[in-house]
Amino acid sequence: MRDLLGEERPTAETLVGDARAELGDERVDRCLDLALGAALTRRSAELAAVAALVVGTRDLGTQWWGRTRGGKLPAPDEVLGTALAIEPWTDLTALEMLAAWIADDTADALWGPPVAEVDLNSWQAEDRFALPEAARPGERLVVHFDAGGRLDAVVTRRPDEELGSNLDFHSLRYSRPAEAQWSWGVAAGLGPHRLPGEDPDPYAREVEEDAAGILRDWAVRHGATLEQVGEPWRTVGDVVAAIERADWMWRSGEWFGWWRGASALVDDSAYLPYRLEELTAG
Known part of the structure; x- marks a missing residue:
């Protein structure tokens, strides 16, 4: 938290202040509306998503909020306003969905778009996805395993001369927004997290x-x-x-x-x- 947001002891108050400086009052007010609408046992998760949005906006710029995904889906500002669920994050809340979106976009900007998705609940390293046609032995391919999470798969030639890949678990990494989301939730805990101006105090x-x-x-x-x-x-x-x-x-x-x-x-x-x-x- 100190490295990502400059906070020694994360609180809702300091997070909201950081968010207003990066996102602007209108976006933050809408974020707070969504957080206030969540159950109190979910509030920490909603605020952790805001932490991801703060760090991601610092990394990608405020123009990210007006950029559509793939040129087809709504832009983040529209999603924030409507709380409309979009693929592939329909099982998340609106703020969590935006946090996953900015974490993935930051990861793409850093390491390039992933060629495939892998499930790290299985630690099998070999041949977890179909290789691109242009793959060559020794090439390192970026694969996706979680929002903002990436690792490399190394293309290798098997004894039968077929090409395969081995996941390099040492290359596992997360983008800064993903790190911020996880870290804020752990450091700040479940609460209580009173929000500025909240009356009556729930x-x-x-x-x-x-x-x-x-x-x-x-x-x-x-x-x-x-x-x-x-x-x-x-x-x-x-x-x-x-x-x-x-x-x-x-x-x-x-x-x-x-x-x-x-x-x-x-x-x-x-x-x-x-x-x-x-x-x-x-």
């Missing part, structure tokens, strides 16, 4: 006492320390801070039900009774 909302007690007690019985869970939860901010402190625990399979229950408590979900029933039944 983190000040009082939570249901009985539900909070059930979730807090379950966490303590299953290994969380009193320091991690904190004092008895009174507000949404108390719960968010506790989820953040117990981050490494709730990401395990055993704690998935607790995460669902705590998230429902934070986001004032109608599913809260069902989540608590699932947790206590388990």
